[in-house]
Amino acid sequence: MGKIGFFGGTFNPVHKGHKKLLESVIRALQFDKVIVLPSRVPPHKQVDGLLSGKDRLNMCKLAFADIKGVEVSDWELRQSGKSYSVLTLRHFKSEYPDDKLYFIMGSDMLLSFHEWYCYEEILKLASLVCVSRKNEDTTSLLLSYAKTLEQKGGEVIIVPEEPFEVSSTELRDKLKKGQDCSCYLDKNVVQYIEANNLYHEG
Ligand code: ATP
Numbered sequence: 001m002g003k004i005g006f007f008g009g010t011f012n013p014v015h016k017g018h019k020k021l022l023e024s025v026i027r028a029l030q031f032d033k034v035i036v037l038p039s040r041v042p043p044h045k046q047v048d049g050l051l052s053g054k055d056r057l058n059m060c061k062l063a064f065a066d067i068k069g070v071e072v073s074d075w076e077l078r079q080s081g082k083s084y085s086v087l088t089l090r091h092f093k094s095e096y097p098d099d100k101l102y103f104i105m106g107s108d109m110l111l112s113f114h115e116w117y118c119y120e121e122i123l124k125l126a127s128l129v130c131v132s133r134k135n136e137d138t139t140s141l142l143l144s145y146a147k148t149l150e151q152k153g154g155e156v157i158i159v160p161e162e163p164f165e166v167s168s169t170e171l172r173d174k175l176k177k178g179q180d181c182s183c184y185l186d187k188n189v190v191q192y193i194e195a196n197n198l199y200h201e202g
């Protein structure tokens with residue numbers, strides 16, 4: 001049985017917090033493959049400065065190109081309607097019926113996981129793998145939260161790691177103001193943003 005990780009997000013833009021998370025969980029769990037899935041955001045949802053799926057997909061390919069075993073997929077972008085993780089995992093479970101699936105996330109996602117659509121089914125389809133993204137989301141807080149999900153039959157793996165506190169929202173704001181974000185973004189992503197004139201004011 002192989003180990004396949006799934007890592008979804010808006011990635012608007014993909015940043016070093018995403019990359020550090022991915023490197024930590026790959027080091028800890030030795031996946032055979034990790035599939036990164038930029039999510040589709042429906043047209044009626046207003047997200048300040050949301051880039052096209054194509055740009056977000058291209059930036060993920062650039063940012064993760066040097067991590068062995070990572071594949072960036074446009075599967076969620078090709079679906080209609082909202083990207084619900086349960087639908088993605090149902091699909092990939094049918095693609096990989098004999099493998100063990102892992103769903104990778106930052107701590108903000110784990111802490112709101114009980115509000116997700118069909119979260120109990122997600123727990124049956126995949127083990128959750130979580131890394132803290134903020135100093136206040138300590139390993140002990142996450143472990144106690146994991147216990148409540150395990151009581152519902154899930155498996156939750158907390159990978160202890162020093163948080164890298166950055167968000168795409170913060171970076172969109174800085175980029176809009178023309179501030180330098182090169183310490184938070186992969187250099188190829190910086191080049192892509194510049195070459196395509198993205199995240200500019202107005
Ligand atoms: P936004 O600010 O636009 O909401 P974001 O920075 O939270 O974006 P997403 O693309 O929504 O990024 O996140 C995708 C996944 O990566 C989520 O599971 C999220 O918890 C995780 N993640 C995002 N930033 C970090 C970080 N700095 N450290 C660890 N995990 C992170």
